[in-house]
Amino acid sequence: MALSYKARKRLALLILVVGIPAYIVTCVSLMNWLYPDPLNRPSIFVELGIYVGMGVLWAIPLKSVFKGVGQADPDA
Numbered sequence: 001m002a003l004s005y006k007a008r009k010r011l012a013l014l015i016l017v018v019g020i021p022a023y024i025v026t027c028v029s030l031m032n033w034l035y036p037d038p039l040n041r042p043s044i045f046v047e048l049g050i051y052v053g054m055g056v057l058w059a060i061p062l063k064s065v066f067k068g069v070g071q072a073d074p075d076a
Helices: 005-034 044-057
Strands: none
Touching (some): 005 044
């Protein structure tokens, strides 16, 4: 079932306002759980790579929701 333009726009807004901050908190908590000792963390480049990877990871399944949302309403 395809979502209407209005429904995709509302869902995208909900994801951006609620979902992304929750995902950020989850990613930071995961990194703190994996590396609890501040002196035993991976190098800054490895940590940056992990954060960039997790930053791209959320967009892959949600690509269809955000596709075309910034365009004009096709039904109008």
